[in-house]
Amino acid sequence: MAESRHALFSQFAASDWNGFLKGVEKEGLRVDRNGFIAQTPHPESLGSTLTHPRITTDYSESLLELITPVCKSTTEMLESLRNIHRFVQQKLGDEVFWAGSMPCELDGDASIPIAEYGTSNIGRLKHVYRQGLAVRYGRMMQSIAGAHYNLSLPDEFWQKWQSLLGNQDSLKDFKSDQYFWLIRNFRRRSWLLMLLFGASPALDASFVANVSHHLDRFDANTWYGLDATSLRMGDLGYHNNAQSSLNICFNKLDSYTGALHRAIHTPWPAYESIGTSREDQFIQINTNVLQIENEYYSPVRPKRTTEREEKPIQALQARGVEYIEVRCLDLDPFSPVGVNESQIDFLDLFLLDCLLSDSPRIGDAECERMDDNYDDVVAHGRDRTLTLCRAGERLAVGQAASELLDRLEPLAEKLDSWTGSQTYRSALKAQRDKVPETGIWSVPSAQVVTAMEASGMGHREWVLEMSRRHQQTLRDEALEPDVRAAFEAMTESSLTEQKQLEESDTQPFGEFLEQYLKS
Numbered sequence: 001m002a003e004s005r006h007a008l009f010s011q012f013a014a015s016d017w018n019g020f021l022k023g024v025e026k027e028g029l030r031v032d033r034n035g036f037i038a039q040t041p042h043p044e045s046l047g048s049t050l051t052h053p054r055i056t057t058d059y060s061e062s063l064l065e066l067i068t069p070v071c072k073s074t075t076e077m078l079e080s081l082r083n084i085h086r087f088v089q090q091k092l093g094d095e096v097f098w099a100g101s102m103p104c105e106l107d108g109d110a111s112i113p114i115a116e117y118g119t120s121n122i123g124r125l126k127h128v129y130r131q132g133l134a135v136r137y138g139r140m141m142q143s144i145a146g147a148h149y150n151l152s153l154p155d156e157f158w159q160k161w162q163s164l165l166g167n168q169d170s171l172k173d174f175k176s177d178q179y180f181w182l183i184r185n186f187r188r189r190s191w192l193l194m195l196l197f198g199a200s201p202a203l204d205a206s207f208v209a210n211v212s213h214h215l216d217r218f219d220a221n222t223w224y225g226l227d228a229t230s231l232r233m234g235d236l237g238y239h240n241n242a243q244s245s246l247n248i249c250f251n252k253l254d255s256y257t258g259a260l261h262r263a264i265h266t267p268w269p270a271y272e273s274i275g276t277s278r279e280d281q282f283i284q285i286n287t288n289v290l291q292i293e294n295e296y297y298s299p300v301r302p303k304r305t306t307e308r309e310e311k312p313i314q315a316l317q318a319r320g321v322e323y324i325e326v327r328c329l330d331l332d333p334f335s336p337v338g339v340n341e342s343q344i345d346f347l348d349l350f351l352l353d354c355l356l357s358d359s360p361r362i363g364d365a366e367c368e369r370m371d372d373n374y375d376d377v378v379a380h381g382r383d384r385t386l387t388l389c390r391a392g393e394r395l396a397v398g399q400a401a402s403e404l405l406d407r408l409e410p411l412a413e414k415l416d417s418w419t420g421s422q423t424y425r426s427a428l429k430a431q432r433d434k435v436p437e438t439g440i441w442s443v444p445s446a447q448v449v450t451a452m453e454a455s456g457m458g459h460r461e462w463v464l465e466m467s468r469r470h471q472q473t474l475r476d477e478a479l480e481p482d483v484r485a486a487f488e489a490m491t492e493s494s495l496t497e498q499k500q501l502e503e504s505d506t507q508p509f510g511e512f513l514e515q516y517l518k519s
Contacts, residue, residue, distance in 0.1 A: 349424050
């Protein structure tokens with residue numbers, strides 16, 4: 001019962017509570033001064049995208065990804081993220097770091113350069129994987145950016161929690177089981193995050209130049225969803241038919257890894273017709289439903305840090321779940337670093353309650369209802385007449401949101417009592433204020449549309465203006481000398497490491513890929 005787990009948690013004392021471990025991976029496009037996707041290579045002054053621990057690229061050579069270390073507080077994590085931004089902004093010259101999730105002006109697939117990682121076999125593998133994404137889905141979808149939030153709880157928490165539950169499994173197995181418990185409730189409630197944090201209701205007309213859609217015209221260069229919260233997470237974003245057939249189960253670790261393993265080894269006719277090479281160049285890793293695990297798009301993932309050349313499935317099976325990756329967060333275009341403090345603190349509260357609430361296994365019928373709720377909020381979340389399915393009945397989206405937020409109040413009070421602060425109650429209030437029972441909702445998607453209307457700008461011009469403001473703000477904030485020196489050292493070290501990898505790599509790539517697939 002939900003109450004029994006919350007009651008067990010009440011047996012923790014302030015001295016037992018060590019808080020959360022957290023980190024963020026924040027993506028964003030480099031664009032030129034006019035708001036067109038950058039055609040330049042990744043700046044060498046930012047180091048090697050293959051080996052740098054803090055600065056890399058995602059799909060495109062122009063799509064930066066900034067990665068914080070594991071931090072023990074929101075303050076520490078946001079300062080780390082801000083320092084990475086400060087360093088990057090100093091190195092971009094005339095280019096701008098795009099502040100929105102939906103991309104800048106594009107000119108079809110050819111305008112989106114695929115990321116390069118050098119000539120080592122592992123570097124070439126990363127590039128071929130991205131070539132595979134291009135031939136499977138097109139490059140346009142891969143130009144979208146977001147923030148991934150990673151959260152775990154320290155082993156001291158898990159040991160106490162395991163004792164209170166009377167569980168006799170190994171700590172590794174117990175933690176994995178409990179993280180999946182959390183994930184099941186996350187999937188039931190993730191629609192709320194799309195309402196509270198969805199911030200991509202509009203997009204540049206170039207993104208859908210040759211695509212049929214049902215969006216409304218905002219201006220000559222902008223389309224938007226009248227009630228949409230996140231076009232990034234809708235049908236125009238991360239979506240494809242092959243993956244819709246997967247039916248990935250999040251009930252337990254072995255069923256999850258088993259389903260992914262089958263997908264990586266199950267041929268898909270459309271991909272077989274493409275083949276793995278063209279004119280002696282590899283264009284995808286394989287012709288199966290998934291090339292690798294990371295190709296599976298999901299709002300949440302169980303994760304385990306991998307060793308070099310180790311596959312995510314292998315790491316999970318060998319060492320269990322280490323942390324949860326929340327992948328459905330749009331960039332906050334009003335924040336210089338794409339996320340904000342009250343958002344992160346609320347996510348901690350939200351995820352902890354997912355762990356402490358009853359979480360039965362998910363059957364096919366419930367899975368379909370959860371997906372429908374999520375998709376409805378993504379497409380129509382700002383329509384207050386929208387109803388969601390809950391426990392066999394329909395409930396207005398505002399009422400459903402209020403009830404979920406209300407249930408978090410006792411937990412917020414408990415955590416704040418342990419730390420002598422208002423952190424979690426303030427974060428909870430900030431979310432409640434977005435969706436009042438009466439009056440205008442101020443969810444981020446609505447704020448974006450309002451800001452564009454007030455400025456007289458469309459998506460392209462407004463996001464470019466916000467990006468320039470953030471750039472100036474961050475460039476005005478000088479890095480501490482020791483922090484700057486540390487980043488410069490990471491840059492040089494990463495370039496040296498990549499060079500050493502390339503010089504020591506003598507195996508032909510075809511043989512390397514064959515061994516990789518067999519492993």
